[in-house]
Amino acid sequence: xxxxxxxxxIPDPNVxxxxxxxxxxxxxxxxxxxxxxxxxxxxxxxxxxxxGGEVTLVSMGPAAAQEAIRRxxxxxxxxxxxxxxxxxxGADALVTARVLAAAIKKAGQFDLVxxxxxxxxxxxxxxxxxxxxxxxxxxxTFAKTIxxxxxxxxxxxxxxxxxxxxxxxxxxxxxxxxxxxxxxxASFKGIMAAKKKPVETWSVADLGLAGEDVxxxxxxxxxxPAEERKAGEVITDDGSAAKRIADFLQEAKVI
Amino acid sequence: xxxxxxxxEIDNGKLDPSSLELATKARELGDVEAVVLGPGxxxxxxxxxxxxxxxxxxxxxxxxADYVAQPHVHALTELIGENAPDMILFAMNYDSRDxxxxxxxxxxxxxxxxxxxxxxxxxxxxxxxxxxxxxxxxLEGAPKILLARAKSFVAEPLEGGEATVVPVExxxxxxxxxxxRVERHEEAATGPKLEDAPVVLSGGRGLQGPDNFxxxxxxxxxxxxxxxxATRAVVDAGWVPYSYQIGQTGKTVKPSVYIAFGVSxxxxxxxxxxxxxxxIAINKDEEAPIFQISDLGVVGDALKIxxxxxEEVKSRKG
Numbered sequence: 001x002x003x004x005x006x007x008x009x010i011p012d013p014n015v016x017x018x019x020x021x022x023x024x025x026x027x028x029x030x031x032x033x034x035x036x037x038x039x040x041x042x043x044x045x046x047x048x049x050x051x052g053g054e055v056t057l058v059s060m061g062p063a064a065a066q067e068a069i070r071r072x073x074x075x076x077x078x079x080x081x082x083x084x085x086x087x088x089x090g091a092d093a094l095v096t097a098r099v100l101a102a103a104i105k106k107a108g109q110f111d112l113v114x115x116x117x118x119x120x121x122x123x124x125x126x127x128x129x130x131x132x133x134x135x136x137x138x139x140x141t142f143a144k145t146i147x148x149x150x151x152x153x154x155x156x157x158x159x160x161x162x163x164x165x166x167x168x169x170x171x172x173x174x175x176x177x178x179x180x181x182x183x184x185x186a187s188f189k190g191i192m193a194a195k196k197k198p199v200e201t202w203s204v205a206d207l208g209l210a211g212e213d214v215x216x217x218x219x220x221x222x223x224x225p226a227e228e229r230k231a232g233e234v235i236t237d238d239g240s241a242a243k244r245i246a247d248f249l250q251e252a253k254v255i
Numbered sequence: 256x257x258x259x260x261x262x263x264e265i266d267n268g269k270l271d272p273s274s275l276e277l278a279t280k281a282r283e284l285g286d287v288e289a290v291v292l293g294p295g296x297x298x299x300x301x302x303x304x305x306x307x308x309x310x311x312x313x314x315x316x317x318x319x320a321d322y323v324a325q326p327h328v329h330a331l332t333e334l335i336g337e338n339a340p341d342m343i344l345f346a347m348n349y350d351s352r353d354x355x356x357x358x359x360x361x362x363x364x365x366x367x368x369x370x371x372x373x374x375x376x377x378x379x380x381x382x383x384x385x386x387x388x389x390x391x392x393x394l395e396g397a398p399k400i401l402l403a404r405a406k407s408f409v410a411e412p413l414e415g416g417e418a419t420v421v422p423v424e425x426x427x428x429x430x431x432x433x434x435x436r437v438e439r440h441e442e443a444a445t446g447p448k449l450e451d452a453p454v455v456l457s458g459g460r461g462l463q464g465p466d467n468f469x470x471x472x473x474x475x476x477x478x479x480x481x482x483x484x485a486t487r488a489v490v491d492a493g494w495v496p497y498s499y500q501i502g503q504t505g506k507t508v509k510p511s512v513y514i515a516f517g518v519s520x521x522x523x524x525x526x527x528x529x530x531x532x533x534x535i536a537i538n539k540d541e542e543a544p545i546f547q548i549s550d551l552g553v554v555g556d557a558l559k560i561x562x563x564x565x566e567e568v569k570s571r572k573g
Binding site: 013017019024092093094097098117118120122123125126127128129130131132133134139140141142144154157158159160161162163164166167168169172177179212218219222223224225226232233234235236237241242243244245246248249252 | 354387392393454506568
């Protein structure tokens with residue numbers, strides 16, 4: 001089975017983020033493959049190992065987003081596609097979905113399109129639904145477990161009070177939670193092999209998109225620092241912290 | 256006056272309480288109407304009316320409970336075509352996220368999530384970078400699709416509010432019946448609900464293992480009227496059920512006191528608890544980001560402090 005996995009290159013979440021004017025700074029900084037997407041790549045690789053086929057990584061971002069694709073390739077994916085274009089700076093979730101949908105259509109025929117439930121930098125959390133609609137695919141989302149048999153995908157879908165079992169026929173779009181598997185580390189061999197794997201770079205024009213397709217319909221009109229919470233006190237536990245916390249609970253009248 | 260729609264989620268006949276918060280907010284922006292799809296919808300319409308919805312488009316059809324997202328998008332698209340609302344508000348829930356994403360693509364409408372405040376049909380606010388920067392966003396086109404987290408607004412009934420119920424009579428086509436819910440599992444929790452409890456204790460990786468969650472449960476019993484939650488990392492590791500999860504994917508809590516044990520404070524967790532009135536954090540790492548939003552931070556070992564705190568609370572309560 002052929003699988004497309006959406007991946008995003010994001011500013012390293014362990015480094016304090018910087019702004020570049022109105023937007024999050026994405027160029028000239030330390031970037032990583034979104035940790036949430038590692039679970040998508042791993043899900044793709046496990047399905048490929050069980051059912052054969054190829055895993056193609058699809059991404060949109062600045063040129064540096066190649067690094068995220070290389071990382072997925074070094075884990076074992078077969079090839080990559082990066083859509084990069086100056087006009088996409090500040091793209092909203094819908095434009096992102098349109099670009100990824102067009103790239104997936106151009107890249108081939110897929111039984112499954114996989115994405116994380118949300119990105120770690122923007123956490124909009126709705127792009128996969130838009131992508132499913134644009135590709136006319138059913139969606140099985142928030143997967144905690146994945147089972148593919150005889151052309152059907154079945155998942156345990158996380159809910160507020162537990163989980164639902166949801167299934168549909170392939171082709172389909174699947175979103176994975178961070179708990180779905182244990183992403184593998186790239187081996188040295190994998191890192192070397194990744195350097196030779198094909199990565200195509202496409203522009204918006206290469207995808208046949210123009211005008212209204214990529215018109216961004218929301219923009220940052222202004223920004224202000226959030227009202228900070230009252231600066232709290234930080235103490236080091238010397239054996240009396242439990243008493244301090246209990247005092248606090250009494251002041252708050254909860255005990 | 257612009258027309259503001261509220262998409263009110265219903266599951267097992269239970270109306271999502273966030274829909275009442277959204278209806279209350281919508282009253283400031285324009286004429287309020289609501290859409291509710293699934294068994295129990297007609298009954299729930301009255302409640303939406305009490306919170307300001309003048310018209311409620313409702314269908315009790317089982318198809319909306321059985322299949323994910325696509326039937327809802329089909330019905331919404333027809334309704335929107337006939338009625339042309341200016342804005343549609345969704346809660347940031349599992350089903351609503353799936354539906355809103357698809358709807359945005361179907362209509363070509365821009366979508367904004369994690370909305371904190373709505374100024375008008377052209378302007379809304381969200382927070383970025385761990386909630387440190389508030390961004391004012393200008394929105395174009397119609398209808399705009401907005402998703403807000405639970406408890407972003409306070410639900411207040413409208414005196415004399417009453418809805419006219421308009422039945423949704425569309426036939427959902429076969430091609431929209433694809434992703435099917437075949438089983439439902441609820442993880443029954445004891446004690447107060449996480450979303451409603453005045454005190455919430457949450458555990459993260461710092462608790463080191465599932466067995467230590469039992470100590471948090473003991474502390475919750477000692478304090479009383481207290482619920483226990485967890486970070487995504489801990490839920491993902493299988494230490495506690497999914498229903499414990501607080502954060503972006505997970506629950507939003509707004510208790511009077513929130514105590515974080517061994518929680519570092521990743522953004523996706525913070526968005527689910529930063530509305531707490533008071534925050535206490537206990538973490539071994541003095542650099543943990545959670546300390547930046549805590550009223551009382553304790554650099555120390557949560558596993559040592561929990562039993563001491565249980566004793567302390569018990570003795571003070573007598």
